[in-house]
Amino acid sequence: MTTLQAPVSTALPAVPVPMLVRLAIIVVICVALSLISPAFATIDNALNLLRQASLLFLVASGLTLVIIGGGLDLSIGANLTLCACLSASVIKLTGQPVAGVAVALGCGTLVGLTNGLLINRLKIPAFLATFGMLWVAQGIAYWFMAGQVIYGFPAAFRFFGGGFWLGVPVPIWVMLAVGAGCLIFLTRTTIGREVYVMGANEAAASLSGIPIARRRMLLYALSGFAAGLAALIYVARLNAAEPGIGEPLLLPAIAAVLVGGTSLFGGSGSILGTLSGAVILTLIVAALNLLNVGSAWHPFVTGAVILLAMLTDAFAARRAGH
Amino acid sequence: MRNKITVTLTVAALAWLGSSHSTLADGEIVAAFTKNQVDPHFEGVRAGVEQMAKKMHATVRQYVPTKPNNITEGMSQLEDVGVTKPAVILFMPIDPKAQLPTIKRLIEGGTPIVNYNDKAGDAPYLSFVGEDDYKLAYDIAKTLFEHLGGKGNVVILEGVKGSNTGDERKRGFDAALKEYPNIKLLASQPANFQRLLGLQVMENFIQQFSDIDGVLSAADASALGAAEALKSAGRTKTAVVSINGVPEAVEAVKEGSLLAIAEFNGFKIGCVATEIGLRAIRGEKTPKRLLIPGAIITKANFAEWLVPYDKRTCPTAESYAAGQ
Incomplete structure (x- = not known):
């Protein structure tokens, strides 16, 4: 398997290393864990870990598109929270999961479009616009929930988080579908290729006729849509929506994108990289739990892995002569 | 003239009584700290504080970090109450070690503090109200x-x-x-x-x-x-x-x-901490430490804990005094 190559190279350090390196990391961790615990190397456990990785991947997928396009979306966690709370409330009120799904996806997309508008029309840098949106969305969620938790959803809805189809957990199917969609979008469509160009050099992209503002709106809308979708899976999996549900997810999502080899400066990266990043981060937590390492060490180890990934990318870039 | 003096003295005496009543037994500001807006336990604490404060004719200002358990915000809010000087603070720590020096400064500056919910280190608190x-x-x-x-x-x-x-x-x-x-x-x-x-x-x-x-x-x-x-x-x-x-x-x-x-009942902790704080600043004798006993909730007795917070009635400190 080869990594997706950006059409325009950048002088920045985060040039993607071959996917093989990341796959090798996954294999090494899996072999080590299998030696530690015989229960690790089972189909059931693989599905269990992939289901955990799928939740992280869904949040990170939309973020990957935005970052490749040269932007940043810090509002994904708060957006997820807002979508989760609103859709949970609608499902409880109407008893209609379909209405909840519509509210989550609509709310997520709307928040994403608002981010795009703030950046395009008011010329607010992406970091600031989405950081502001983080507080607004989280604030609305706190006000709406008033410290309460909404719980107990219909079985048909919970199937999307806790159910199985053909023996595989539904969130994994959703992850595969979203991954395939993003892969096709980035590699097989003109707009997808334009996103790489835009992320690598916005001025050049603009001069070559790429409608930057429209593309940006699309990317933030997709990021918001992904947050809405992730919200549904989270609520269905936990059978509860709480106002703190999305807040701890932002940094792990950024970590999954970076460990996956996507440059924070835009123009390069891949959705398969983010998938590998989500799996690696999930495996690390599983390994720390298996080794009985306290949670206080988890951020340290995760940070070390991110730094290692950055260093590997920088080394690969230097070797490639960038 | 004598009548005028009598009326003036009477009005002054009534005014003094009224003002002393408001400072010693009514209308005090209670600053209640909780750690986040996402855990229903703290919603219970806030509801208990509000109910008891209303019962004792005091006003509550709630201090909650906008980001859950955020120590930076928690510190800023403590500094805020150093300026606004409420009559009494109900305090639970986000990070006891980081917040203790500020707490000690507030107490030295004359603001009485009740430590509730979780222990916040050694300081001359009015009381500790929590569970074991x-x-x-x-x-x-x-x-x-x-x-x-x-x-x-x-x-x-x-x-x-x-x-x-x-x-x-x-x-x-x-x-x-x-x-x-x-x-x-x-x-x-x-x-x-x-x-x-x-x-x-x-x-x-x-x-x-x-x-x-x-x-x-x-x-x-x-x-x-x-x-x-x-x-x-x-x-x-x-x-x-x-x-x-x-x-x-x-x-x-x-x-x-x-x-x-x-x-581990946040509502009861909120009620009792507020009562003890207000009674202490009104000059009444209060316990230095009050641990509320926790029941074991099972299928046999769960109904009591399903009552919404706004329909519950605050217990009093006295009801737990015998067990201390």
Whole structure:
């Protein structure tokens, strides 16, 4: 398997290393864990870990598109929270999961479009616009929930988080579908290729006729849509929506994108990289739990892995002569 | 002239009485600190504070960080009350070590403080109002072990390591384990009082261990996550117990997905801390330490904890005085 190559190279350090390196990391961790615990190397456990990785991947997928396009979306966690709370409330009120799904996806997309508008029309840098949106969305969620938790959803809805189809957990199917969609979008469509160009050099992209503002709106809308979708899976999996549900997810999502080899400066990266990043981060937590390492060490180890990934990318870039 | 003097003196005396009444027995500002807006336990605390303050004719200002358990915001809010000077502060720490110097400064500056919910280190507080985390954990663990007939395999979902609440609850679980030699502890992992971590740590335990008879959780949220993981793995015979007693968890006891909960009642803590704080600043004698006993919530007695906070009635400090 080869990594997706950006059409325009950048002088920045985060040039993607071959996917093989990341796959090798996954294999090494899996072999080590299998030696530690015989229960690790089972189909059931693989599905269990992939289901955990799928939740992280869904949040990170939309973020990957935005970052490749040269932007940043810090509002994904708060957006997820807002979508989760609103859709949970609608499902409880109407008893209609379909209405909840519509509210989550609509709310997520709307928040994403608002981010795009703030950046395009008011010329607010992406970091600031989405950081502001983080507080607004989280604030609305706190006000709406008033410290309460909404719980107990219909079985048909919970199937999307806790159910199985053909023996595989539904969130994994959703992850595969979203991954395939993003892969096709980035590699097989003109707009997808334009996103790489835009992320690598916005001025050049603009001069070559790429409608930057429209593309940006699309990317933030997709990021918001992904947050809405992730919200549904989270609520269905936990059978509860709480106002703190999305807040701890932002940094792990950024970590999954970076460990996956996507440059924070835009123009390069891949959705398969983010998938590998989500799996690696999930495996690390599983390994720390298996080794009985306290949670206080988890951020340290995760940070070390991110730094290692950055260093590997920088080394690969230097070797490639960038 | 004499009449004028009499009327003036009477009005002045009434005015003085009125003002002394307002400063000593009515209308005080109570600044109540809680740690976040996401945990229903703290919603219970706030409801208890509001109800008791209303009953005692005081006004409440709630201080809650906008980001859950954010120490920077918590510090800023403490500095704010140093300026606004409420009549009394009800304080629970986000980080006791970081906040203790500011707390001491506030007390030295003349602001009385009641420490409630979790211990906030040594300072001349008016009182400490809370529960005994060690005993709650010990009692609920024994409830589980007795349910298992004194033998079986259990796992622990710990709280936040290093936090007073998390450490005390873990210590209580360990103490009960020592008394039951045929109960085997398979693993103990932090779930940080969180639902998602509770779910994911439990999912990993399910893969690791084919036979888990019981789960000891340090909080309702992680217990509910664990119960969800057990349900989707078809391990419905595993008994889960926890500590807190928020309405959702009590519903789970009613439905049978949790076996029992040791009550850590935010509403009662909020009520009693407010009462003690106000009585102390009004010159009444109050206890320096009041531990509210926690009941074991089971299928036999859950109804009391399903009553919404706004329909509950505050207990008084006096009702717990005998047990201290």
